[in-house]
Amino acid sequence: MSALELLTWARGPGLALALAAGLFGIVLRVFEIQALGRKGDLATARTITPGSGWRTILSRSLPPPGMFQRAPLTYAGGYVFHVGLAIAVFGFAPHIELIRGLFGVRWPGLPNLFVDAATVATIAAMLAVLAGRLMDPVKRLLSGFGDWLAWTLTFVPLLTGYAAFHHMSENYTLLLALHILSVELLLAFLPFTKLFHVVGLFMARWYNGDIAAKKGVAA
Amino acid sequence: MTATFERGINSFKEVLDAPIASFFASCVHCGLCAESCLFYTETGDPQYTPVHKLEPLRRTWFQEYTLLGKLAKAAGLSKSVTDAELAAWEPLVYDSCTMCGRCSMVCPVGNDLTYAIRKMREGMAAAGHAPEGLVTATTRAIVAGSPAGVKWVTVQAQIKHMEKQFGIEIPVNQAHVDYLVLMSSWEILNYPEYLGAVSRIFKQAGATWTLSEHAYEATNSGIQIGVSDLARELVGRIVKAAEDLEVKCVISPECGHAYTAIRWEGPNLMGRSFGFEVKHILEVIDELHASGRIKLKGTLDKPQTYHDPCQISRRGGVYEQPRKLLKEIAPQFREMKDTGTMNWCCGGGGGVGANERAEPLKLISFKRKKAQIEELGVDTLVTACANCRVTIEEALEHYHMDVEMLGLTELVADHLEENPS
Numbered sequence: 001m002s003a004l005e006l007l008t009w010a011r012g013p014g015l016a017l018a019l020a021a022g023l024f025g026i027v028l029r030v031f032e033i034q035a036l037g038r039k040g041d042l043a044t045a046r047t048i049t050p051g052s053g054w055r056t057i058l059s060r061s062l063p064p065p066g067m068f069q070r071a072p073l074t075y076a077g078g079y080v081f082h083v084g085l086a087i088a089v090f091g092f093a094p095h096i097e098l099i100r101g102l103f104g105v106r107w108p109g110l111p112n113l114f115v116d117a118a119t120v121a122t123i124a125a126m127l128a129v130l131a132g133r134l135m136d137p138v139k140r141l142l143s144g145f146g147d148w149l150a151w152t153l154t155f156v157p158l159l160t161g162y163a164a165f166h167h168m169s170e171n172y173t174l175l176l177a178l179h180i181l182s183v184e185l186l187l188a189f190l191p192f193t194k195l196f197h198v199v200g201l202f203m204a205r206w207y208n209g210d211i212a213a214k215k216g217v218a219a
Numbered sequence: 220m221t222a223t224f225e226r227g228i229n230s231f232k233e234v235l236d237a238p239i240a241s242f243f244a245s246c247v248h249c250g251l252c253a254e255s256c257l258f259y260t261e262t263g264d265p266q267y268t269p270v271h272k273l274e275p276l277r278r279t280w281f282q283e284y285t286l287l288g289k290l291a292k293a294a295g296l297s298k299s300v301t302d303a304e305l306a307a308w309e310p311l312v313y314d315s316c317t318m319c320g321r322c323s324m325v326c327p328v329g330n331d332l333t334y335a336i337r338k339m340r341e342g343m344a345a346a347g348h349a350p351e352g353l354v355t356a357t358t359r360a361i362v363a364g365s366p367a368g369v370k371w372v373t374v375q376a377q378i379k380h381m382e383k384q385f386g387i388e389i390p391v392n393q394a395h396v397d398y399l400v401l402m403s404s405w406e407i408l409n410y411p412e413y414l415g416a417v418s419r420i421f422k423q424a425g426a427t428w429t430l431s432e433h434a435y436e437a438t439n440s441g442i443q444i445g446v447s448d449l450a451r452e453l454v455g456r457i458v459k460a461a462e463d464l465e466v467k468c469v470i471s472p473e474c475g476h477a478y479t480a481i482r483w484e485g486p487n488l489m490g491r492s493f494g495f496e497v498k499h500i501l502e503v504i505d506e507l508h509a510s511g512r513i514k515l516k517g518t519l520d521k522p523q524t525y526h527d528p529c530q531i532s533r534r535g536g537v538y539e540q541p542r543k544l545l546k547e548i549a550p551q552f553r554e555m556k557d558t559g560t561m562n563w564c565c566g567g568g569g570g571v572g573a574n575e576r577a578e579p580l581k582l583i584s585f586k587r588k589k590a591q592i593e594e595l596g597v598d599t600l601v602t603a604c605a606n607c608r609v610t611i612e613e614a615l616e617h618y619h620m621d622v623e624m625l626g627l628t629e630l631v632a633d634h635l636e637e638n639p640s
Contacts, residue, residue: 028286029244029285032240032244032284032285032286033237033240033241033244034237035237035284036235036236036237036239036240036284037236037237038236038237038238039236039487041487042486042487042489042490042491042492043482043483043484043485043486043487043492044486044492044496046536049536056329057329060326060327060328060329061327063327064255064324064325064561065557065561066556066557066561067251067254067255067325070254070260071250071251071254074249074250074251078249078327136250137265138250138253138259138265138268139248139249139250140265141265141266141268141271142248142250142268142270142271143248147248192287194246194247194248196244196245197244197245197246197247197328200241200244200245200328201245201327201328201329203237203238203241203244203245204238204241204242204244204245204326204328204329204330204331205328205329206329207237207238207241207242207329207331208238208323208326208329208330208331208334209329211238211331211334212323212331215483215534215535215536216535216536216537217533217534217535217536217538217560218560219323219324219329219331
């Protein structure tokens with residue numbers, strides 16, 4: 001298979017397969033969670049409460065008082081990575097064009113220089129959090145195959161995208177094909193790794209906020 | 220029923236619900252929960268990372284309730300939970316967790332890990348992996364009516380003592396009154412002044428109240444050890460007494476887990492709502508003060524701070540009331556840096572105080588509170604939980620700290636206006 005054939009497959013059947021697998025996986029995982037159900041709470045909830053599930057969905061994006069100082073690398077690395085990734089994925093004009101082609105929605109792209117800088121920052125943040133995971137005893141204890149897989153699945157699309165954008169290989173077609181294929185792997189595996197948190201955290205935060213809110217606490 | 224490994228695993232399967240599944244499915248292994256847990260911050264030992272304490276429950280969920288987990292188990296890629304593993308986890312689930320809930324406030328994906336620990340203890344106890352101290356306390360609570368073995372005659376002796384000291388009759392088994400007052404073992408044994416304080420406050424407020432010889436103990440070891448059947452039995456005694464006496468409100472004493480047991484878990488354990496209200500004593504005092512039924516005078520003229528009991532503040536929502544009351548009587552009140560719903564635990568809640576094996580770790584974990592007290596430079600610490608009070612008083616003694624502990628209810632009673640107009 002030539003690079004062009006690979007690119008053609010990645011843009012066509014490969015993308016469709018990846019989207020289907022990702023969507024199926026997300027639906028399955030959400031079903032697995034919700035099928036377990038939740039017992040109703042018979043305790044009388046407080047009528048006046050500063051909290052709610054919806055509030056916690058938003059508020060938990062910020063570190064609670066004092067926590068940033070306790071874990072600056074985790075928080076700073078996390079913010080740079082997540083914001084940078086969002087800029088690279090949703091701010092780059094060719095990505096927007098692809099999304100428009102698939103779903104019919106579009107928005108203005110960001111300047112290439114800005115997206116490029118964000119990508120570099122994201123790659124640097126990923127390397128920093130990887131080093132943190134390797135060195136920090138707590139993170140090492142919690143880490144398993146899934147953690148390294150999730151990191152790799154996220155890192156490779158960034159790296160190949162950056163390399164393709166800068167034409168780091170004479171075979172641009174192959175680089176682009178590898179970039180798209182790596183994104184497709186990410187999409188297909190997302191529901192079955194800890195990357196599922198992009199969906200799961202909305203449920204987790206809501207439950208947490210709801211449990212606390214009934215007691216009059218903003219969690 | 221005999222505790223067995225199979226019962227434990229079955230219990231794990233039963234307690235797993237959508238919230239816990241969403242927590243496990245969302246964890247990114249960032250380790251931030253460790254930074255919020257005083258057992259980790261004061262020891263630096265990664266095994267005390269809160270989400271790690273849940274590992275056997277997580278694996279049970281993964282293998283039983285996810286397609287990927289079932290496949291991994293069948294392929295031999297995910298090993299089953301063993302009895303030896305549960306035994307190894309016992310100190311993590313009981314000795315190094317007070318169910319204080321601080322990790323639940325910090326987790327960036329929103330996991331309420333405390334909620335999951337409470338459920339996991341059901342399986343640990345069912346498998347026979349609960350600490351001896353807690354098992355003994357729970358047995359005493361069921362057989363003798365109190366985890367500390369306190370009998371009604373002991374309460375009667377304290378009633379007489381308080382009536383003599385304050386000259387106020389303490390009503391017993393009175394029907395159709397406003398309040399049924401409960402006490403914790405520590406209050407009966409160590410701080411009977413609490414009872415005297417309640418009698419003084421209610422006398423000025425003109426409130427009708429009673430103790431019940433059938434339900435005087437609010438401490439619920441069943442909640443702490445994680446056996447809902449026993450917790451239900453203990454709550455049921457209070458519910459029966461409250462309904463027999465037809466009281467309007469049951470007052471949880473200055474005890475954190477007692478409040479959780481009767482206020483938040485009680486109706487769910489009993490499977491029905493109550494026909495009476497349940498309030499913490501601070502809520503009642505604050506209401507009486509706000510409505511002008513009690514008036515305060517005089518001030519505590521020394522620097523002091525308030526230790527938020529976790530179950531009353533973070534897990535109970537009673538954090539404004541103590542501050543409103545202290546504002547009236549303690550002008551030199553100073554807040555700790557991490558306070559209110561982000562307070563640090565005393566280290567003795569969630570059954571840790573009843574677990575002799577956890578004693579050394581409890582004292583190490585107290586270093587967090589010690590640092591908070593020293594940072595403020597206060598010599599008086601007010602709180603509203605008898606268990607926190609005992610834990611802190613013992614630790615203050617251990618660390619040779621010259622700090623006075625006060626119960627807020629007593630403090631309020633000591634500042635009642637004698638002849639309010």
